[in-house]
Amino acid sequence: MSLKTPVLDTEVIVTGVPQSKRRRQLRRTAESYAFLSPTMILLFVLMIIPIVMVIGYSLQDGAIIGKDHEFVGLDNYMAVLTNPSFWNATSNTVIFTVTSVVAHLIIGLGFAMMLNSTLIGAVPRAIFRGLYVLPWLFTVAVIAVLWRMLLAPNGVINFLLNTNIEWLASPQLALGTVTFINIWAGYPFFMVSLLAGLQGIPSDLYEAASIDGAGPVQRFWNVTVPQLRPIIVSLVLLDLIWTSQQFALIWMTTGGGPINVTEVLSTFTYKLAFAKYDFSQAATSAVLVLLMSMVLAVFYVRHQKARD
Amino acid sequence: MTRAGQGHSKALKIAGAAIAAGSLMLVTGCSGGSSDGATGDAGGDVTIEFAQWWEPELPDGEFRALIDKFEAENPGITVELVSGPYASTKEQLFAGAASGTMPDVVGLDGAWVNDFASQGVIANLTDLMADAGYDDSQLASQIQVDGGTYMIPVVNFVYPMFTNDDLLAEAGVTTPPTNRTEFADAAQKVTALGGDVSGWVLPLSLEAPNGVQNDVMSWVWASGGSMLNDGQPDLTNADVTSAVDYIQGLWDDGVIAAGSFTMKEQDKVEEFTNGRVGMMIDSLAHINLIRETNPDLNFSISAIPAEDGYDGERGIPYASWGIGVAENSEHKDAAFKLVSFLMSEDVNSELSTMANAFPGNTQSVPDFVNDDELFKTAFDIYQASYPANEFTGLPVAEELMRLFGEQLQAALDGQQSVDEALQKAQDAWVAEF
Amino acid sequence: MAMSIQTRTRAARVGLVIGLLIGAVFAAGPVLWMLSNSFKSNTEIFELPPRLITESFSLDAYIAIFTDPETVRFFINSYVVAFAVTALTLLVAIQAAYALSRFDFRGKRVLNVIIVSVQAVPPITLLIPYFGLMVGLGLYNTYAALILTYMVFTLPYAIIMMTGYFNTLPKELDEAVRVDGAGSMTALWRVLVPISVPGIVSVGIYTFMIAWNEYLFALTLTRTIDMRTVPIGIQLLMGQHSYEWNQIMAMSVLGSIPVLILFLFFQRYFISGLTAGSVKS
Numbered sequence A: 001m002s003l004k005t006p007v008l009d010t011e012v013i014v015t016g017v018p019q020s021k022r023r024r025q026l027r028r029t030a031e032s033y034a035f036l037s038p039t040m041i042l043l044f045v046l047m048i049i050p051i052v053m054v055i056g057y058s059l060q061d062g063a064i065i066g067k068d069h070e071f072v073g074l075d076n077y078m079a080v081l082t083n084p085s086f087w088n089a090t091s092n093t094v095i096f097t098v099t100s101v102v103a104h105l106i107i108g109l110g111f112a113m114m115l116n117s118t119l120i121g122a123v124p125r126a127i128f129r130g131l132y133v134l135p136w137l138f139t140v141a142v143i144a145v146l147w148r149m150l151l152a153p154n155g156v157i158n159f160l161l162n163t164n165i166e167w168l169a170s171p172q173l174a175l176g177t178v179t180f181i182n183i184w185a186g187y188p189f190f191m192v193s194l195l196a197g198l199q200g201i202p203s204d205l206y207e208a209a210s211i212d213g214a215g216p217v218q219r220f221w222n223v224t225v226p227q228l229r230p231i232i233v234s235l236v237l238l239d240l241i242w243t244s245q246q247f248a249l250i251w252m253t254t255g256g257g258p259i260n261v262t263e264v265l266s267t268f269t270y271k272l273a274f275a276k277y278d279f280s281q282a283a284t285s286a287v288l289v290l291l292m293s294m295v296l297a298v299f300y301v302r303h304q305k306a307r308d
Numbered sequence B: 001m002t003r004a005g006q007g008h009s010k011a012l013k014i015a016g017a018a019i020a021a022g023s024l025m026l027v028t029g030c031s032g033g034s035s036d037g038a039t040g041d042a043g044g045d046v047t048i049e050f051a052q053w054w055e056p057e058l059p060d061g062e063f064r065a066l067i068d069k070f071e072a073e074n075p076g077i078t079v080e081l082v083s084g085p086y087a088s089t090k091e092q093l094f095a096g097a098a099s100g101t102m103p104d105v106v107g108l109d110g111a112w113v114n115d116f117a118s119q120g121v122i123a124n125l126t127d128l129m130a131d132a133g134y135d136d137s138q139l140a141s142q143i144q145v146d147g148g149t150y151m152i153p154v155v156n157f158v159y160p161m162f163t164n165d166d167l168l169a170e171a172g173v174t175t176p177p178t179n180r181t182e183f184a185d186a187a188q189k190v191t192a193l194g195g196d197v198s199g200w201v202l203p204l205s206l207e208a209p210n211g212v213q214n215d216v217m218s219w220v221w222a223s224g225g226s227m228l229n230d231g232q233p234d235l236t237n238a239d240v241t242s243a244v245d246y247i248q249g250l251w252d253d254g255v256i257a258a259g260s261f262t263m264k265e266q267d268k269v270e271e272f273t274n275g276r277v278g279m280m281i282d283s284l285a286h287i288n289l290i291r292e293t294n295p296d297l298n299f300s301i302s303a304i305p306a307e308d309g310y311d312g313e314r315g316i317p318y319a320s321w322g323i324g325v326a327e328n329s330e331h332k333d334a335a336f337k338l339v340s341f342l343m344s345e346d347v348n349s350e351l352s353t354m355a356n357a358f359p360g361n362t363q364s365v366p367d368f369v370n371d372d373e374l375f376k377t378a379f380d381i382y383q384a385s386y387p388a389n390e391f392t393g394l395p396v397a398e399e400l401m402r403l404f405g406e407q408l409q410a411a412l413d414g415q416q417s418v419d420e421a422l423q424k425a426q427d428a429w430v431a432e433f
Numbered sequence C: 001m002a003m004s005i006q007t008r009t010r011a012a013r014v015g016l017v018i019g020l021l022i023g024a025v026f027a028a029g030p031v032l033w034m035l036s037n038s039f040k041s042n043t044e045i046f047e048l049p050p051r052l053i054t055e056s057f058s059l060d061a062y063i064a065i066f067t068d069p070e071t072v073r074f075f076i077n078s079y080v081v082a083f084a085v086t087a088l089t090l091l092v093a094i095q096a097a098y099a100l101s102r103f104d105f106r107g108k109r110v111l112n113v114i115i116v117s118v119q120a121v122p123p124i125t126l127l128i129p130y131f132g133l134m135v136g137l138g139l140y141n142t143y144a145a146l147i148l149t150y151m152v153f154t155l156p157y158a159i160i161m162m163t164g165y166f167n168t169l170p171k172e173l174d175e176a177v178r179v180d181g182a183g184s185m186t187a188l189w190r191v192l193v194p195i196s197v198p199g200i201v202s203v204g205i206y207t208f209m210i211a212w213n214e215y216l217f218a219l220t221l222t223r224t225i226d227m228r229t230v231p232i233g234i235q236l237l238m239g240q241h242s243y244e245w246n247q248i249m250a251m252s253v254l255g256s257i258p259v260l261i262l263f264l265f266f267q268r269y270f271i272s273g274l275t276a277g278s279v280k281s
Helices: A010-015 A021-058 A075-081 A084-116 A122-132 A140-151 A156-161 A174-199 A203-211 A216-245 A248-253 A265-274 A279-307 B003-029 B062-073 B086-099 B110-118 B125-132 B165-170 B180-191 B210-222 B238-253 B265-273 B284-293 B332-343 B345-355 B373-384 B397-412 B418-432 C002-038 C042-046 C060-066 C069-102 C108-120 C123-136 C143-167 C172-179 C184-195 C197-213 C216-221 C230-236 C245-270
Strands: B046-052 B077-083 B105-108 B143-145 B148-158 B161-164 B198-200 B277-281 B299-302 B315-325 B386-388
Touching (some): A021 C108, A084 A122, A084 A174, A084 A216, A140 A248, A216 A265, A216 A279, A265 A279, A265 B086, A279 C123, B046 B332, B062 B345, B077 B332, B105 B332, B125 B332, B148 B332, B148 B373, B165 B180, B180 B238, B180 B277, B210 B265, B210 B315, B238 B418, B265 B277, B265 C042, B332 B345, B397 B418, C002 C245, C042 C245, C060 C069, C060 C245, C069 C230, C123 C143, C184 C197
Parallel strands (some): B198 B277
Antiparallel strands (some): B161 B277
8 A cells, every 4th residue: 555645545435434543454454364364374384384394404413314413503504505516506506597587588578479469360379379388388307308309419409400419418518408498498487477467458558659659669668568567577586486496307307417517506405315315404405595585585575565 | 347357257256166165175085095104904914015116117017916926825914016206216215214104115226225224214134034034045135234134136137238230240340349459449440330320328427327337337347346445435446447547548539429428328228229329238128128129120248348358257237126124114024025025936037037137036047048049148147247236235325426427527528637537536435435 | 651551560470470480490399299209119219310200100109098097097186186276276376466465564575575485495305394294284195285285386476476467457446346335355356356367367377287297296295006196107107227208208298288278278368358458547
């Protein structure tokens, strides 16, 4: 509720009785929490409890598997933060994530706008919509297997390009290749959400802009983008968090290799947990990832608040 | 709001409510199978669970039939087979152990034994054998940690060398190579055939790093060498250095198929089956697979080449389907009965035949050995060699393979010398011991 | 003047079609390859040069899948879980998004941060404590375990997206209804929801898809073969010693069809004239 525009005091109008501001605010708060209660119960019971446990593990030694669990404070954090592999994984994760999200946005928005255009008929548009959403439909294991096949040195892509490039096995190309596969697998998320968003832009805004002499590019930047901003911000936030969690795609295509060029935080954490059986450090790595994502979350929420 | 809008919203509301109500009923009402662990009913009937990845890989229904035989011989014990994808088995067993839902009998890989044993997840089979009065003389091997047996290999998949005879003949090589010089020579000749053909294939994927075990260390063991010294890492010794130098040589000669650093075992087999690779070290389990996939391929089995002039006993790498019992199983005696059943002479023969593997029971002989030329050759090699897999029973064995693999990749890529790679790998290994 | 507009439009249309075709190759090319492989024998999948259609074109892989009762059960389980998750998540998320979009209250920012952050914990570390929790609640190997788990995974996404969509709708809309004496529920369900149908549909489809394609928790939370889902079924074909390539491809194709149908069926809500222009002025 903005303090700038005068708010109709509906309750007074309806009931005729002026309620005290305090009481109204309390009722609003109670109402809000009522709407949020199923969410809160579900998240608290099923998510907060395990997350707290994970934080607990990160402060112990020999979590889960060890015979004795000792409280060691921040030792695990020191161990992880001074591990050069952790920082290598972090930098790879940042490159992988940011590139993916930016590409997702550009491709998703581009496709959405193409699919929203009235220059071609409804039926062709529907066909293309169906085709463009295809990468979304498959489970990650399948996408990994499929692209490994396509990108094998003796695979289809090399055949079509008449080359012999080791897309996934070359230390120089692997990270880029894996990022490309992730871009392919993930752009429909942006595309579909933005398509929905494009529907909500009133056509009179475009007409008004045209009348003012705005060309298509100016209409895009002055009408489309501002109208889509809330959705874009949400999409970017979600995709940043999700892409930084991406595990199966990278694990099943390159396993973090060659050497360590595609090692990201998720594979780093996995190896700590299930190859070294060091759950304490794995939990520590997880908490660090959580903290990094929480920074993003705080920025996002601040941004939402500023909008109000 | 328009009329259409109202109609739409009403329809949506009704649909939504119906689905929600229906799904709530499902949520509360539905569950599958038995949702708790092994149960013991009144009257002494016991149900035990056997978690493995074997059933999907064996011909349809045959494994279950074998288990049914067990149930027939042991009235009062019911066995529930829990099959899962191989790639996820380790995590699932772990999660099960951590939450107390681990099945009674578990299929194990030798690379996990040390870690599971030291964390108290699997039971000490030596004690169980003593309790049951079991005669273990027929067991070909037992995997031990600190003097106690924790896993018994049920069937063994050995890794001899496969050669594409057609390709070799085309390259002017008449018999499979028997030592390293001949191998390098043959590999070069095959690669010289051009196109997309290579002499050798080396899967070094870090996801499932058993290429280090089967395709790299096998060279060490084939010459009677070792990567350990008194149970401790010894990667800088002469055996390992000469083997890795040799592989570096092959790499520099360009005889290894492309894509090594992310290649997995399945990819290796596909390349060989499609006639693009001259020689490979691979599991016997693939003989029938290769035959089915490419009936025109003429290939033969031979021992992995040893160092020139070596004439001692050669080690042949193997991977097993192992079996263990969960520490917190409530029916360890019934569980062990299943173990001894699977290890008994006839059953083990039958299982080996099904799996195209060699038996874990010294007396068992699988059918295919008598029926099939290639398998007979393999069996002869097996019996003339000693089974060599020094990774079995090591702590964090898979991670050791991975650490070695990373250094080897860096060396092959030219980022460091072989000696540096071995030293770094040695340091990494020592840190884990 | 009229001529040049026509030419410009024609040029734009040609450019658009070219762009669409390139995009289609990018998007659908690999899927086409998958489809072609599902009709081949395992031998031909890795041959060089690769071909789209081979002599041994057959439906064997598909027949093997359809005639296996276990596999059919995988599909049924996936359907049940995915539909339930979608319906329930939408219900809960719409309510939550309404509160976050329309009201201001104490703890709103903290709650928002929590909702966003719960999905930021690497699932692999969450797996074991979460699994222990589920076992403790007695939900091991039940539909409820999967449904509740996926709800928890999809709620943050659904809430964030719905809040975003609601935020694009001016508050005067619900105020208008309140003046007539209606409460919050009416404002939400009678006013906001019908206008947000495109957003709800896109969130619903994605929720369905997450539930349909999830593997790790499905594997861990189910034990018996009659509770497993399609992604597990696909991975079961990836054995230790051999992959059933054509069956893997076939099952993936079959696994993608439900979501595709859902998308095609509901996509008219993406191109509706329901919302454009009718409300904002």
